[in-house]
Amino acid sequence: MMGLSIQKDINKKFELSGDDCVDCMTWRCQYSPPVDEHTNVAMVEELLILYRDDAPSKVGAKATSIMQTNADLKEKVAQYTLNFGALQARLDEEKKQRDEERKQREKDMKGLKAEVAVLQTKVSEAATDRKELAARSAKLEAAVVRDRDEYDAKLIDKEVKIEKLEGAVASLEAEQARSQQERAHDVDAIRLLTIALSPLYLRVLLDNARDRTLPLIQEPSWAEAVEGRTPEQLRQYVSTRFRSSGIAIPQDCVHLLCGWNRVRDRGNIAAHSATEEEIQDAILREPEADQPKLEWLFTFSFGHPPSREL
Incomplete structure (x- = not known):
């Protein structure tokens, strides 16, 4: 049954009819896989068709064309295979590079996570320190207010004392002025006495x-x-x-x-x-x-x- 199917496909492919039709009993495939349930027209690489001696020319021409086309296809397949190999190598290299980059990103991410953990710890410690500083600042501010009040009281007391001292100084200055005046008179008297x-x-x-x-x-x-x-x-x-x-x-x-x-x-x-x-x-x-x-x-x-x- 498979041979008849291939025979029909070949006759249809090459537009053969009448006496030119291929008969599976009169041709055979050379350098090709056996005809079985897995065989189809596309798998036939080379055909050598044997006809009766009276009419081989048309089929022979078709077979030659098929063989040339198949050779061209094989060359293209080889080129495509080469291109595919280069492309595959390129893709493999890019994949390798992407894998390395991914691994590096994962490594960097681990480092960043570790740094974030350290920063979070420091932030937590800073928050604790900030609370302690706020408490200390409040105590210091209260102490400053208390010291300022005490200083103001002492300053007022000192101002009162300064006023008293200024009064005493003014009195002493007046007394000193009188003493200087008296001494000037004494000096003049002594000078006159010395001259005399x-x-x-x-x-x-x-x-x-x-x-x-x-x-x-x-x-x-x-x-x-x-x-x-x-x-x-x-x-x-x-x-x-x-x-x-x-x-x-x-x-x-x-x-x-x-x-x-x-x-x-x-x-x-x-x-x-x-x-x-x-x-x-x-x-x-x-x-x-x-x-x-x-x-x-x-x-x-x-x-x-x-x-x-x-």
């Missing part, structure tokens, strides 16, 4: 210098040294005795010691006693031109130079 006593101090200086001179000139008193000598003779005598003693005395100082001068004249008006400090102040109040000789006499009399400060 300056000639006395200088006269005392001259007397002390004469007393120190007596041992040098070998006289018991200044009156005896003056007796029998003119002022010029006295000055020469004193100068000679100073040089003999190895002391260089300026001539101006000799005149002050031996002669009558305004310094001694003014000093005679005052008392005949004064301290070193008073004499030093008196020297500094004299004209600068007279100070060197007075300082020499002071050094000679007291054994040290006078101070240069009032």
